[in-house]
Amino acid sequence: MLKRFSFVILIVCGVLFLFAGSRVLHTDRPQNDNEPVKEEVVNNQNESITPKASNKRTAKEQKVDEASKIYSSRYEIDRTKGKTVVLTFDAGADGSRLPEILDILSENHVKATFFLTGPFCERYPNLVKKITAYGFEVGNHSYAHKDMTTMSNEAIREDILKAQEIIIRTTGQDPRPWFRPPYGARDDRVREVLKSLGYETVYWTIDSLDWEDNMTVEREKNRIYNNLKDGSIILLHIGSKTTPIILSEMIKYFIGKGYRVTDLSGALR
Structure with a gap:
């Protein structure tokens, strides 16, 4: 009985760990996606000045x-x-x-x-x-x-x-x-x-x-x-x-x- 209870506890803990991990990955993903955008903005500031931007x-x-x-x-x-x-x-x-x-x-x-x-x-x-x-x-x-x-x-x-x-x-x-x-x-x-x-x-x-x-x-x-x-x-x-x-x-x-x-x-x- 004790072994069965311990096994259930391990399964529950595993599920909670996976859920928490997926939340962390989901939170980090937008930050990583933004990095190329920030770099592109910086590069654009050093590139050509166009009439559209001037207007x-x-x-x-x-x-x-x-x-x-x-x-x-x-x-x-x-x-x-x-x-x-x-x-x-x-x-x-x-x-x-x-x-x-x-x-x-x-x-x-x-x-x-x-x-x-x-x-x-x-x-x-x-x-x-x-x-x-x-x-x-x-x-x-x-x-x-x-x-x-x-x-x-x-x-x-x-x-x-x-x-x-x-x-x-x-x-x-x-x-x-x-x-x-x-x-x-x-x-x-x-x-x-x-x-x-x-x-x-x-x-x-x-x-x-x-x-x-x-x-x-x-x-x-x-x-x-x-x-x-x-x-x-x-x-x-x-x-x-x-x-x-x-x-x-x-x-x-x-x-x-x-x-x-x-x-x-x-x-x-």
Whole structure:
């Protein structure tokens, strides 16, 4: 009788052990399944920036994490010259505000880099010539303004070289080594193609979003001032309605805070 009772106890204990073990395995499984997901998220942060991801920023303003941005693959901010702010202007559809922007920059004795597309140069050749006439540097912003991560290597080369030829012919200045990828979309493959053509990709640390139709001067100032740091590269647009209004005030604000305001060549080493 005692042996039979002991046998039953052993069976019950065995069942309980198996049940408990299955609960532990079930609890651990989701954690193991999540590990590849976490790794994928981390990898995605270091991969290409696409137009789709860029558009999400317009729904909700976010502070820029400078640590996650790359000025270029070969250059870094020269911090031996003091606190620095870099002004960069991308060419938009409208060039009518360019003379005003050039006058403001010149009056305040600061430099800036202008990223030009081929069509912008073709549409406004006389205005574009004023950029280098005023002593400002230019960079390449592509011809077709497409997401280059979706283009073949040969298509990227053709696009870049076409824009380069037009920029040189119009401004008399070689845009190399500065290239700003349309929408900020780039990955290692795109960077390698650009390097083979003598270019370095330049991103930004502060996106003013000054191209938005509903942008206001106060909102643009807040975006820039609240994210301002030593080494900031600010993305502005030639066709913006708000930037020319606040540009002079913005420059004075930077200088008042002890920053030197310059272009990429004056800031990177």
